[in-house]
Amino acid sequence: MKIATYNVNGVNGRLPVLLRWLEKESPDIVCLQELKAPNEKFPRDEIQKAGYHSIWHGQKSWNGVAILSKTGNVQEIGRALPGDADDVQSRYIEAMVDGILICCLYLPNGNPAPGPKFDYKLKWFDRLQQRAKTLVNFDIPVILIGDFNVMPTELDVYKPERWHKDALFRPEIRAAFHELIAQGWTDAIRTLFPDKIIYTFYDYFRNAYQRDAGLRIDHFLLSPHLKDRLKDGGVDREVRGWEKTSDHCPVWIEIADIK
DNA sequence: ATGTCAAAATCCTTTTGA
Secondary structure: OEEEEEEOOOOOOOHHHHHHHHHHHOOOEEEEEOOOOOHHHOOHHHHHHOOOEEEEEOOOOOOOEEEEEOOOOEEEEEOOOOOOOOOOOOOEEEEEEOOEEEEEEEOOOOOOOOOHHHHHHHHHHHHHHHHHHHHOOOOOOEEEEEEOOOOOOHHHEOOHHHOOOOOOOOHHHHHHHHHHHHOOOEEHHHHHOOOOOOOOEEOOHHHOOOOOOEEOOEEEEEOHHHHHHEEEEEEOHHHHHOOOOOOEOOEEEEEOOOO
């Protein structure tokens, strides 16, 4: 089973790119982030024509997450991260898909830091840790998937010394990510490729993609049930070079089916 | 400090978030 994540940076503006990639790579399950569309403007019909059932949690202008499935065997569990009833940002959706609990998330960017946006990121991260602490002990496979807006280590940044004060790399944020991992989660891509430089995002500025000046911020965190079923993974880097593309690349993993 | 991109409001140019 192939599972992918893709921060599309506007699901309608990037729809031709999304459909072209779905056709080419044909993942079984896809998590999307940054839909930048209200619920009524999600392109359900076009995605259905491409062979995918979808559930989504949209919002006007910003944020928005969705889960796509080829089988349509999807049971939504929730569409808000517990812990703050006043949080109106659409950044989380959770569903059982083909026997796996898929948690699609778009963690806040947090810049500029310090400031209220960084405080919101820290609080959101704390809520994610709380939810994850419950999920990691579930007797079913669980994956936390999406744009975490965190580079976990210096290997995940093209020039780490330039990023120490950035909200994506500050010590507090890296510490939060490592605390999350310590609950028992497996960073799938880093586990497959322990020493490899892998980026999932390239800024639109200064020809970052052409210079390979990227960041690894899109992650799959596997619960203990799935650790031994991880077969392969990678980044569809060439998609970042397509016309009218997102600033993120699609990322994917392959999970062995249950025998 | 800079740079790019897309979409909304301030509405055909500027502001915003990333």
